[in-house]
Amino acid sequence: MPKLVFRVTGIPLWATASDIEEILLLGEEVKIQRMTITPSCYGDDTQTAIVQFEPSAPKYLEEVVSGSLQDRQISMCGSDINIDKNFYGFTQLYRIEDDAKITADIVAVTGLAGHAFGSWRGKGDFSRMWLQDFFSEDLPSCRTMIYGHNSALFNNGIHQIKDYNLGFIRELTRVRSSILSGSLVKCKELSGSDAAADDIFKSAFATAFFGTPHRGLLVDDILSMTNKMEEERIDLVRSIGGGDNLRDELENFISLAPGLKILSFYEQMKGKRLKKDENGSYSRIGEYFLPVGRESALLNLSPDIETSIPVDADHTNLVKFNTKGDAAYGAIISQLKFFLERLRKKEMENDNKLHKRGTHALG
CATH class of the missing domain: 3.30.70 (Alpha-Beta Plaits)
Known part of the structure; x- marks a missing residue:
């Protein structure tokens, strides 16, 4: 462990x-x-x-x-x-050299019951936290951060998805970054009335989804533990199982998609259901199932917007890379480097335009 x-x-x-x-x-x-x-x-x-x-x-x-x-x-x-040890809020994972220019902000956000740091750790001999250990070498000029929020199932919290989105946005305005779909939708809704949210929306360039259940998650195994959960936490679990609210949010996000580059990773292996063991505790020892199918994990947008990437792992291990040789890690790092190069060229083009305007004005 x-x-x-x-x-x-x-x-x-x-x-x-x-x-x-x-x-x-x-x-x-x-x-x-x-x-x-x-x-x-x-x-x-x-x-x-x-x-x-x-x-x-x-x-x-x-x-x-x-x-x-x-x-x-x-x-x-x-x-x-x-x-x-909870890592709530934002935490930068590695230091950027004092004289280096920050080329981009990267924010990693876990889903329901995830841990801001632990969810990204591999299960190999060294328990590598790839966002910290690998990105510090491969993306040394990016300010890579994690965001933690209290979405544990077994507590007395009354949060709903909208509360998490708003909390994320308010924290985000203090550090100027973005990656979460629901929060991007909320930023768009606040545009015009909230300058900080508007700025976040305009500065967002790309987002990566790892097994995100856009059209719902199979939650029946989680709901088998309802005797241990408060009613509000049960409602929270049900809200990501599907329904009108999730469908409306998906449609809202898709309407924003043409302005983004999207990476959609989806699992290719079934995982085990939660089941009560002989000690009365719940662990993943049940039959195999697929909690987030391909049809839920993909937005089905045009290839120039969305890149679909299958991962040879189950839902639990989808973001747990042990080495840089992991195929999914290779896919995300190559895509991110490609995005950064596009950003660099875009900045150079903008600088050249400003320089030409200044030259004409002086002439």
């Missing part, structure tokens, strides 16, 4: 890696196996660290590990720093 990863926020800009390590360990007999330090996404003049401990987390984080506490706060020379 991969080691837990923690996020440390609110770190002062003056703090070095050694300073952060010293304050996090607090003299305990543990080590930091890995630490990545990045700027805060929110422009608040702080740093964020993504940390793995060895052999386990310090004792003061036991309640965070168990889930009885969401986070812990410790003091760092008068600054309060926060430690959590």
Whole structure:
């Protein structure tokens, strides 16, 4: 089982890696196996660290590990720093060189009951988080971020899809990025009345969908656990199973599609249904089924807008790449590099047009 990863926020800009390590360990007999330090996404003049401990987390984080506490706060020379494992909100995954130009923002958003960091980790020997480990090498000038939201099934939340979309947009206006279809639709609806949302919509260039159930998800196995879920969470699950709201949102998004480049990945392997085991817990030990079929995962748009990519994996493992040699990873990195090159050429063309206008004006 991969080691837990923690996020440390609110770190002062003056703090070095050694300073952060010293304050996090607090003299305990543990080590930091890995630490990545990045700027805060929110422009608040702080740093964020993504940390793995060895052999386990310090004792003061036991309640965070168990889930009885969401986070812990410790003091760092008068600054309060926060430690959590939920990764709610935006988190930048790797640092871009100080003198490098950010060529694009990439935001990765998980679906229902997903974890902002863990959902993207492979299941190989090194549990690679490819958005961090691979993109830092292959897309070093892109600001790659993850977005976390509380969509866990077993809690007392009353969120619905529209609430998640609005929450995402409000966070997004603080970091200026976009990738989620429902939120792009909402940004379009807010155009004219909300300048920040309008700006987000206009700056969106491409989106990648991994097994996204545009026309509904088979949720009967999830609904078999209704005795453990609050009524509001049951309603949330049912809302992604299909129906008029999902159909209307799909139609709204398709109306925006001509202005985007879309990658649609879809699973080619069946996964196992959730089933109660001998201990009374639910795990994927049931019969094989296909939760998101090809007809639901694809938008069926023209090839110049949508690129359809089959993946030799089930729904759970669709975004869990162990190595750069994974065929699906090769597909997405080649497409993203192609998009970035198109953006670069477009920027050059715009710069040339501005230069010519300036020359004519001076003449």
